[in-house]
Amino acid sequence: MLFLEKILRSKAAVWTLLVLPGLWPLWPIFVRPDPSVTADALKYLLHHFGFVACVVLAVVLAFTPLRVLWPKWGVAQAVNRHRRLVGVAAFVYAALHVTTHFVYEGGLDVSFIPDIFRAVVSKPFQLTGLIAFTILLLLAVTSPNAAIKWLGGKRWKNLHRLAYVAAGLVAYHQAAARKIFPLQVLWIFVPLALLEIARVWKQRQVGRVVPKAS
Amino acid sequence: MHIRTPKDWELPESAVTSESLYHLSKRRDFLKALGITAVALGARQAMGATAGFPTKLNPAFHDAALKPTAYDAITSYNNFYEFGTGKDEPRELANRGWKTDPWTVEISGLVDTPIKIEVNDMIGKVGGIEQRVYRFRCVEAWSMVIPWDGFQLSKLLALAGPKADAKFVKFYTFNDPKSAPGQREGNLEYPYVEGLRLDEAMHELSFIATGIYGKPIPNQNGAPLRLVVPWKYGFKNIKSIVKIELTAKQPRGTWEAMQAREYGFYANVNPTVDHPRWSQASERVIGGGLGGRQRTLMFNGYDKQVASLYAGMDLKKFY
Numbered sequence: 001m002l003f004l005e006k007i008l009r010s011k012a013a014v015w016t017l018l019v020l021p022g023l024w025p026l027w028p029i030f031v032r033p034d035p036s037v038t039a040d041a042l043k044y045l046l047h048h049f050g051f052v053a054c055v056v057l058a059v060v061l062a063f064t065p066l067r068v069l070w071p072k073w074g075v076a077q078a079v080n081r082h083r084r085l086v087g088v089a090a091f092v093y094a095a096l097h098v099t100t101h102f103v104y105e106g107g108l109d110v111s112f113i114p115d116i117f118r119a120v121v122s123k124p125f126q127l128t129g130l131i132a133f134t135i136l137l138l139l140a141v142t143s144p145n146a147a148i149k150w151l152g153g154k155r156w157k158n159l160h161r162l163a164y165v166a167a168g169l170v171a172y173h174q175a176a177a178r179k180i181f182p183l184q185v186l187w188i189f190v191p192l193a194l195l196e197i198a199r200v201w202k203q204r205q206v207g208r209v210v211p212k213a214s
Numbered sequence: 215m216h217i218r219t220p221k222d223w224e225l226p227e228s229a230v231t232s233e234s235l236y237h238l239s240k241r242r243d244f245l246k247a248l249g250i251t252a253v254a255l256g257a258r259q260a261m262g263a264t265a266g267f268p269t270k271l272n273p274a275f276h277d278a279a280l281k282p283t284a285y286d287a288i289t290s291y292n293n294f295y296e297f298g299t300g301k302d303e304p305r306e307l308a309n310r311g312w313k314t315d316p317w318t319v320e321i322s323g324l325v326d327t328p329i330k331i332e333v334n335d336m337i338g339k340v341g342g343i344e345q346r347v348y349r350f351r352c353v354e355a356w357s358m359v360i361p362w363d364g365f366q367l368s369k370l371l372a373l374a375g376p377k378a379d380a381k382f383v384k385f386y387t388f389n390d391p392k393s394a395p396g397q398r399e400g401n402l403e404y405p406y407v408e409g410l411r412l413d414e415a416m417h418e419l420s421f422i423a424t425g426i427y428g429k430p431i432p433n434q435n436g437a438p439l440r441l442v443v444p445w446k447y448g449f450k451n452i453k454s455i456v457k458i459e460l461t462a463k464q465p466r467g468t469w470e471a472m473q474a475r476e477y478g479f480y481a482n483v484n485p486t487v488d489h490p491r492w493s494q495a496s497e498r499v500i501g502g503g504l505g506g507r508q509r510t511l512m513f514n515g516y517d518k519q520v521a522s523l524y525a526g527m528d529l530k531k532f533y
Binding site: 037040 | 290300301356490504
């Protein structure tokens with residue numbers, strides 16, 4: 001555990017962990033081409049980037065509850081040093097997903113662009129994705145220290161609570177992406193929801209205790 | 215051991231054109247030279263249940279403008295939920311001991327003579343196979359061009375003789391949870407069923423495929439025989455058929471039963487009627503790369519041939 005804690009403290013290690021899933025598609029597309037992937041490599045990229053964005057978002061949202069629930073656990077402390085970095089990575093993967101969506105839906109033909117926007121606004125499945133992406137974009141541009149100063153700590157914190165809204169939208173978006181319900185949505189978001197419930201419950205307990213003591 | 219005797223309607227091996235069959239036929243010639251006329255089970259399994267039938271392109275069902283999708287993509291990018299919901303899974307999981315040879319199909323219901331027929335005998339009775347190059351459009355908004363080998367569905371139905379009160383045709387896929395992991399999981403309701411109106415089924419475009427690119431149809435594509443109705447979404451094209459039933463009542467397909475708002479009975483390819491979650495106005499061309507998107511055609515490009523089947527119907531209502 002100490003070893004894991006040491007690794008997770010290192011910014012370079014976290015960077016590497018965040019970049020690796022982005023390089024993964026090189027394997028089935030170029031290194032050892034898989035005909036199931038190369039049949040439509042763009043679709044593979046679209047789903048891969050979307051999936052990674054979901055996982056990274058769920059992971060970064062788990063950091064705070066882990067720290068609240070187990071404040072003395074070194075791993076929880078270590079990962080909480082990288083909250084903003086991991087959060088920006090979730091945005092970057094979401095941006096890759098959205099960019100791939102445009103190429104996937106439009107090919108190289110600009111005449112498809114109106115169709116793409118019509119579909120985005122008329123399909124709740126796609127609209128939820130776009131709103132979640134807009135939220136992540138907003139949080140990413142306000143992640144530098146200068147933005148925190150400019151907004152003020154409290155306002156910044158409130159703004160960044162929108163990440164929970166994004167997670168809810170993303171869970172729906174991912175669930176609606178397939179013809180039958182994809183179970184991966186459950187194993188990504190159910191643990192996160194449980195952690196959040198436990199965290200809120202614990203913070204309420206503490207909140208009740210503190211005024212009595214004072 | 216399973217010994218195969220060549221049927222009298224089988225043409226000599228020299229008539230076979232595809233490369234893999236060419237190599238196999240050399241082996242057969244060698245065996246023949248030794249005086250061995252039967253081919254052992256091993257070779258037959260490698261070839262598939264409906265191997266050995268010569269196929270020839272029918273120019274009436276081929277548009278030179280269509281560029282066929284690569285064989286590798288056709289046989290690696292499959293929706294066959296009986297073997298998993300991933301596109302890559304059927305290729306893996308349908309080839310782990312699931313037996314598609316021998317294979318018998320039952321035709322029953324409102325017919326003059328209910329029959330049960332082995333698939334090789336069936337091909338003989340309908341007069342052999344031919345190749346047709348059809349567009350294939352999945353409801354998930356992707357498309358291929360596939361050179362199918364097989365025969366017109368109407369010829370098969372004629373073997374049993376639909377009665378006058380038969381109005382619909384219901385198709386059933388095999389049900390064998392031991393061999394099909396998706397059926398064990400129950401990711402859909404099995405067996406998979408689909409249906410057509412009788413006049414749709416009798417249309418000259420409606421086809422039973424037993425091969426692709428001159429080779430017996432691989433397990434992941436619905437061995438040994440499947441439906442191909444090129445103006446409808448792919449899910450109508452039920453795979454690995456074991457039973458065909460003529461009915462008076464409109465059958466309910468598996469997908470329609472699960473989510474009628476998204477998957478209708480007709481499921482005609484129609485760029486103006488969207489799926490609730492995505493547009494059907496255009497489609498990804500499998501193997502098309504970065505620029506692989508094209509506009510979807512009404513009835514998948516077969517409107518001249520089939521539009522009259524739906525004259526006067528509101529296709530937004532009967533989607």
